[in-house]
Amino acid sequence: MSLLVLGLILFLGVHSVSIVARPWRDATMARLGEGPWKGLYSLVSLVGFVLIIYGYGLARQSPVVLYTPPMALRHVAMLLMLPVFVLLLAAYLPGRIQRAAKHPMLLATKFWALAHLLANGMLADVLLFGGFLAWAVADRIAVKRRPAKAYAQGSTVNDVLAVLGGLVIYGVFVLWAH
Numbered sequence: 001m002s003l004l005v006l007g008l009i010l011f012l013g014v015h016s017v018s019i020v021a022r023p024w025r026d027a028t029m030a031r032l033g034e035g036p037w038k039g040l041y042s043l044v045s046l047v048g049f050v051l052i053i054y055g056y057g058l059a060r061q062s063p064v065v066l067y068t069p070p071m072a073l074r075h076v077a078m079l080l081m082l083p084v085f086v087l088l089l090a091a092y093l094p095g096r097i098q099r100a101a102k103h104p105m106l107l108a109t110k111f112w113a114l115a116h117l118l119a120n121g122m123l124a125d126v127l128l129f130g131g132f133l134a135w136a137v138a139d140r141i142a143v144k145r146r147p148a149k150a151y152a153q154g155s156t157v158n159d160v161l162a163v164l165g166g167l168v169i170y171g172v173f174v175l176w177a178h
Contacts, residue, residue: 001013001055001058001122001124001127002055003051003054003055003058004051004052004055004056004058004059004124004128005127006051006055007047007048007050007051007052007053007054007055007056008048008051008052008127008128008131009037009043010044010045010047010048010051011048011049011051011052012048012131012132012135013044013045013048014041014044014048015045015135015139016043016135016138016139017141017146018143019138019139035048048051052128056124056128059122059123059124059127060122060124063122063123063124064122064124065121065122065123066121066122066123066126066153067112067121068121069118069119069120069121073118073119074118074119076115076118076119076121077115077116077118077119078115078174080111080114080115080118081111081112081115081168081170081173082170083107083108083111083166084108084112084115084166084168084170085108085165085166085170085173086162086163086165086166086167086170087101087104087108087111087162087166088104088105088108088166089161089162089165089166089169090104090158090159090162090166091103091104091105091108091146093154093159093161093162094152094153094154094155094158094159095154095155095156095157095158095159095162096154096156096159097159097162097163098154098158099154102149103140103143106136106139106140106143106144109132109133109135109136110133110136110137110140112120112129112132113129113130113132113133114129114133116128117129117130117133125168
């Protein structure tokens with residue numbers, strides 16, 4: 001469990017620097033340069049991500065049950081997962097979906113985390129998905145306090161690609177990859 005927690009601290013911690021210490025982040029990036037800052041950021045993120053995956057796998061070998069969700073919540077979770085991949089693609093494909101969601105990746109993270117919290121009641125699940133949900137909510141609040149982001153006009157084609165691509169990826173995950 002400790003590797004999962006360490007991974008979450010590293011991964012979510014580095015992703016929270018702009019939430020809790022934006023002036024420090026900006027000063028450090030200016031001092032180091034954008035390339036080295038991004039390299040360090042990426043390295044810490046990667047180490048955290050690997051520890052999350054490995055730690056989660058280890059934690060699931062000795063499960064600690066916190067709650068047992070009713071079977072019906074698995075169906076709710078599947079429904080909540082439907083927009084996740086569409087939103088993830090929309091984060092990179094400018095269009096109406098991106099403008100309407102404002103921060104589609106954060107919204108996708110919230111849906112993903114909530115869906116998994118509804119369907120899983122082990123301690124490792126609550127730490128992982130609860131941690132990501134709390135981070136996404138905090139980051140969304142922080143983003144609201146920053147100057148408004150200008151979104152590219154985008155195109156309807158991008159929206160169609162996001163929807164179709166997202167549904168295909170969802171289908172792959174449901175049928176084979178999860």
